[in-house]
Amino acid sequence: MKRVNGLFTQITDFQNLYLAFKKALRGSPHTLEAKQFTFFMEEELLALQSELLATSYRTGEFRHYIINDPKKRLISVAPFRDRVVHHAVVRILEPVYEPVFIYDSYATRKNKGTHAAIIRTQQLLKNAAYYLKTDIRKHFENMDHDVLMRILEQKIKDRKCLQLINTIIKGVPWEKGLPIGNLTSQFFANVYLNPVDHYIKEVLKVKKYVRYMDDMVFLSDSKNFLKTVQNKVDHYLEKQLKLKLKKSAVYTQVPHLKNTVNRLI
Numbered sequence: 001m002k003r004v005n006g007l008f009t010q011i012t013d014f015q016n017l018y019l020a021f022k023k024a025l026r027g028s029p030h031t032l033e034a035k036q037f038t039f040f041m042e043e044e045l046l047a048l049q050s051e052l053l054a055t056s057y058r059t060g061e062f063r064h065y066i067i068n069d070p071k072k073r074l075i076s077v078a079p080f081r082d083r084v085v086h087h088a089v090v091r092i093l094e095p096v097y098e099p100v101f102i103y104d105s106y107a108t109r110k111n112k113g114t115h116a117a118i119i120r121t122q123q124l125l126k127n128a129a130y131y132l133k134t135d136i137r138k139h140f141e142n143m144d145h146d147v148l149m150r151i152l153e154q155k156i157k158d159r160k161c162l163q164l165i166n167t168i169i170k171g172v173p174w175e176k177g178l179p180i181g182n183l184t185s186q187f188f189a190n191v192y193l194n195p196v197d198h199y200i201k202e203v204l205k206v207k208k209y210v211r212y213m214d215d216m217v218f219l220s221d222s223k224n225f226l227k228t229v230q231n232k233v234d235h236y237l238e239k240q241l242k243l244k245l246k247k248s249a250v251y252t253q254v255p256h257l258k259n260t261v262n263r264l265i
Helices: 007-011 014-027 032-041 039-052 082-095 114-125 145-153 159-170 183-203 223-241 257-261
Strands: 063-068 072-077 128-134 209-212 215-220 250-253
Touching: 007 082, 014 032, 014 039, 014 082, 032 039, 032 082, 039 082, 072 183, 082 159, 082 183, 114 215, 128 145, 128 223, 145 159, 145 183, 159 183, 183 209, 183 223, 215 223
Parallel strands: none
Antiparallel strands: 063 072, 128 215, 128 250, 209 215
């Protein structure tokens, strides 16, 4: 995999920070901290740029709250100025990683999403007798910071960029895992699972596979093949990524396509 340099300069460019500010503002235009940042926008962005260039930037304190969607989840939201940095980083890293991701990964990617994942699964179900639906146990909570950094280093050569990413990752108030509420968390979740995607497609030779964040759907005419895939993917996740599949995987025939597909994603 060819490694990329020169990313830190692009991230800290004032125009990139300004565009990142505009994106962050769309997500919370009415909060007090967003309004204060906006009022002093130029000064705030210049100060942020100065901190980033001097490698003195540090993340602020998270705001936490619980949602039920449908199960209880802890959402952790970074301060507004940190969210500007998150958007600045992702704006530059997205085009770097987009060619690296497999086609059938659908979460938090342009021109993808839940609807596209459902349509793709519908297409694949038409020629498959069985499917395996599984997901990763506490994916966001269990992502290992050091493993994530090693994966990022396989593609990113720029040391200052890696240092900034490490600052963002280590800025969470726990030793492992990433907060669900961060844009960078969603992006890095795809980066984190990209190796297993390629393992599934290139080593296990699974032709029909769709992933939406940590939800995985495998389709085949062979039930035994799917059982083998499940065991090998679980072993890979545990050994390489320090993750585990849930034990609630289901194998079944697919007699009613329309009733089945909406339960998969």
